[in-house]
Amino acid sequence: MFPTVPGDFADANGKTRMTTTDSILPPPVGPAPKMRRRRSLAHTKWPVVILFMPPALLIFTVLVILPMGEAAWYSFFHWNGYGEPSKWVDFRNYKLIFKNSAFTKALINNGLIIITSILIQLPLALWLATMVTRKIKGALFFRLIFFLPYVLADVAAGMIWRFVYDGDFGLVAGIFHFFGAQPPFLLANADTAMPAILAVIVWKYFGFHMMLFIAGLQAIDKSILEAADIDGATGWQKFRLVTLPMLGSTVRLSVFFAVIGSLQLFDMIMPLTGGGPANSTQTMVTFLYNFGVTRMQVGFGSAVGVILFIICVTLAFSYKRIFMKND
Amino acid sequence: MSITAKWLRYSASAAGFAVLTAAANTASAETVIKWLHLENQEPVVEVWRQVADEFEQANPGVKIEMQFLENQAFKAKLPTLLQSSEVPSLFYTWGGGVLKAQSETGVLRDISPALDANNNEWLDTLKPSSIAGMTFDDKVWAAPVLNGVVSFFYNKELFDQAGVDGTSIDTWSDFMGAVKTLKEAGITPIAGGGGDKWPIHFYWGYLAMREAGHDGFMAAKAGENGGFAGEPFVNAGEKLAELGALEPFQNGYLGATWNDALATFGDGRAAMILSFESTGRTQASNSTDGKGLAEDNIGRFAFPVIEGAPGLVTDNMGGLTGWAVTKDAPPETEKFLEYYTSPDVARRISAVQKVIPVTIGVADSITDPLLKSSAEALAKETWHQNYLDQDLGPNVGAVVNDMSAAIVSGSTSPEDAAQQIQDTFELENM
Structure with a gap:
């Protein structure tokens, strides 16, 4: 038997949509075939859904929804973490947070980290990525060297740099002593502590972004660059008009990681400065820890957590919607 | 999340x-x-x-x-x-x-x-x-x-070098005079751990104890006379700010931990430290060479009294x-x-x-x-006050620590600091 219409053999999904018996019937009216398809889809998918959905749903509920809900609930209490929360204080914790100058400072610092990432770290990473993807001697070695800081644990990196910055015995002190100058205590000064930390952040994470860019660069079709060569494009023109636009999705992803990384920054700050001096290096998470956890202000800390969550979700979703919708 | x-x-x-x-x-x-x-x-x-x-x-x-x-x-x-x-x-x-x-x-x-x-x-x-x-x-x-008991420990050699007699420091003005003399002699007067903040709270706490006296302090804890925003506590902050203005601490003290401060004292890089009774041991173990100052090179004197204020030299701050x-x-x-x-x-x-x-x-x-x-x-103390960051609870205590470091570094005025401590105290005890 032959199908009446060749296209009836299979639909876009490759599934046989019409059997040969169907073909001798009058053309279908209304949604009949659609319903059939849904039913067959349901037939094949339900067991999968039943089997695979609960673990994921359970994990998501236990690890994300429940803690979030609990934190939201606790944020309305004055509670030290012992026993059950009982002192309901309405929105007092939230009011206190927005009155707290250290929180404002933390917000500004998180912004600073994002800006530094975008303006310094990503260009640096991109520049180095273009260097080490060239077929030159030692490129692979340098890739490894540049990636090394990222492999290091955040806490270890923080402690190493605390020694480096130490004004008595550190590397910085050594350099200053060599030139006969009085060494500065970068981490002990409210004006220099944050820039010093930003430098460490750039050092720590540029390798990660560089790797992303290397992957992106390798995915670019060489023939396009060759075509540009034939058209007489200069190196800069090739980079600006060919490479960069084709790296678009990688750049957007990189910025996304930088933003999320900034909001989560904690492990490295604690050994470096612990948020001081005078709260000048507080980030949202160190603020949460210093003002919520160590002070046994679980209600207050939960409120910070809720605010952090809202900021994270808003940023992540709007960024994905606006900048990454085609990626 | x-x-x-x-x-x-x-x-x-x-x-x-x-x-x-x-x-x-x-x-x-x-x-x-x-x-x-x-x-x-x-x-x-x-x-x-x-x-x-x-x-x-x-x-x-x-x-x-x-x-x-x-x-x-x-x-x-x-x-x-x-x-x-x-x-x-x-x-x-x-x-x-x-x-x-x-x-x-x-x-x-x-x-x-x-x-x-x-x-x-x-x-x-x-x-x-x-x-x-x-x-x-x-x-x-x-x-x-x-x-x-928390008290001052001093490096006898450095004191001699500057011509300061540690045993004759009784009042706050004696102490301020000693700090100035040491400074003029080119010696860092005090080792401080401003990064940890609580080492600085000893200064504010003791000054408040001396300014308010036992009864005044208990009244503040009961919320009387303006509580911790009252006059004695503002005065204590002002005295601490005056000390801070002399820049008595080692370079970079605001980033220094308590162990750093002990090392500074143990290495002989600063002449004094306001510290625990166990300082003889801890200055040695934290020092760069692991030996620290010789035991007979260290002297001790109680936190000085303030002329005209009710606090006694036998009122101790210390742990239990x-x-x-x-x-x-x-x-x-x-x-x-x-x-x-x-x-x-x-x-x-x-x-x-x-x-x-x-x-x-x-x-x-x-x-x-x-x-x-x-x-x-x-053995002869008249009042034993627990560390304020323990006694007042973790939240008020942390604010006391923050404010002590803020006052001494000049980033907060004594009045604002006292008010912030009182505000937190009221929030905790409502």
């Missing part, structure tokens, strides 16, 4: 680990006393372990497991730990508002039955004031072990520390603590740890001259 998720993940893995260790524990039918401490100095832990071994030998079937947590981690983890299945049997406590908060939630066990047993056999061996310091709601929530017992700890836990505080054991621990035990009669037999001088100050 990530924080709570992370936290829960940790707890989940911890719970898994707990199940494993619990299974291992039940396999051996022993009573296990889990002893949570935060001592990182090897000799001290060694002598503690010895004491624990002796107790194990005398009490077959009892096993003592020592668990260590670093100071900050301990404070952060304790609330969760005490309410988990991994709860320790006994843990370190500084008394004060934190112990009170813990006692109110039912995670601790009142140890008075053990103290009172056999006609107060154990109770009578301990200083009554130390028992009082661990008592809330007429119940004793921890076995007191040590008490101490001990071991709190948790609700479901094995009954042998109290017995272990009784052994731990018995005179001979206390004397041995004191000799290594350079501390002043509260066990009656032990302080008198201290031979270390520096420690003896602190013990004598304790």
Whole structure:
């Protein structure tokens, strides 16, 4: 038997949509075939859904929804973490947070980290990525060297740099002593502590972004660059008009990681400065820890957590919607 | 989101680990006393372990497991730990508002039955004031072990070099004069740990004690006379700001930890430190060469009094520390603590740890001259004030620490600082 219409053999999904018996019937009216398809889809998918959905749903509920809900609930209490929360204080914790100058400072610092990432770290990473993807001697070695800081644990990196910055015995002190100058205590000064930390952040994470860019660069079709060569494009023109636009999705992803990384920054700050001096290096998470956890202000800390969550979700979703919708 | 998720993940893995260790524990039918401490100095832990071994030998079937947590981690983890299945049997406590908060939630066990047993056999061996310091709601929530006093320790050589006599510093103006003289002689007057903040709170706390006196201080705690925003506390802040304006601390003190400060003093890079009774030991262990200053090169003087203010030179700020017992700890836990505080054991621990035990009669037999001088100050004290960051609870205490560092570095005015402390105090106690 032959199908009446060749296209009836299979639909876009490759599934046989019409059997040969169907073909001798009058053309279908209304949604009949659609319903059939849904039913067959349901037939094949339900067991999968039943089997695979609960673990994921359970994990998501236990690890994300429940803690979030609990934190939201606790944020309305004055509670030290012992026993059950009982002192309901309405929105007092939230009011206190927005009155707290250290929180404002933390917000500004998180912004600073994002800006530094975008303006310094990503260009640096991109520049180095273009260097080490060239077929030159030692490129692979340098890739490894540049990636090394990222492999290091955040806490270890923080402690190493605390020694480096130490004004008595550190590397910085050594350099200053060599030139006969009085060494500065970068981490002990409210004006220099944050820039010093930003430098460490750039050092720590540029390798990660560089790797992303290397992957992106390798995915670019060489023939396009060759075509540009034939058209007489200069190196800069090739980079600006060919490479960069084709790296678009990688750049957007990189910025996304930088933003999320900034909001989560904690492990490295604690050994470096612990948020001081005078709260000048507080980030949202160190603020949460210093003002919520160590002070046994679980209600207050939960409120910070809720605010952090809202900021994270808003940023992540709007960024994905606006900048990454085609990626 | 990530924080709570992370936290829960940790707890989940911890719970898994707990199940494993619990299974291992039940396999051996022993009573296990889990002893949570935060001592990182090897000799001290060694002598503690010895004491624990002796107790194990005398009490077959009892096993003592020592668990260590670093100071900050301990404070952060304790609330969760005490309410988990991994709860320790006994843990370190500084008394004060934190112990009170813990006692109110039912995670601790009142140890008075053990103290009172056999006609107060154990109770009578301990200083009554130390028992009082661990008592809330007429119940004793921890076995007191040590008490101490914070005072100035100075480098005699550096003082001689500048021509300052440490023994004649009695008043605040004497002290300020000494700081200026040292500075003029090109010597860094004070080692400070501004990064940790609490070392600076000793200054604000002592100044407030001297300005307000015992009665004024108690009135502030009761919310009278403007509380902590009252005149004596603003005055204390002003005096601290004046000291800060002289720039008496080592370079970079605002980023320095307490251990850094001890190293600065122990290396002879600063002439003074306002510190614990155990400074003789800790300045040595933290110093760059591991030896520090020679014992006879260190002098001690009490925090100076302020002319015209009611505070006395015998009003001490200092710790009262001990071991709190948790609700479901094995009954042998109290017995272990009784052994731990018995005179001979206390004397041995004191000799290594350079501390002043509260066990009656032990302080008198201290031979270390520096420690003896602190013990004598304790013996004749008129008021013992616990560290403010413990006494006022973790939240108000942290604000006191923040404000002390802020005043001394000039980033907050004394009035604002006093007001912030009072605001937090009111929030906590409403």
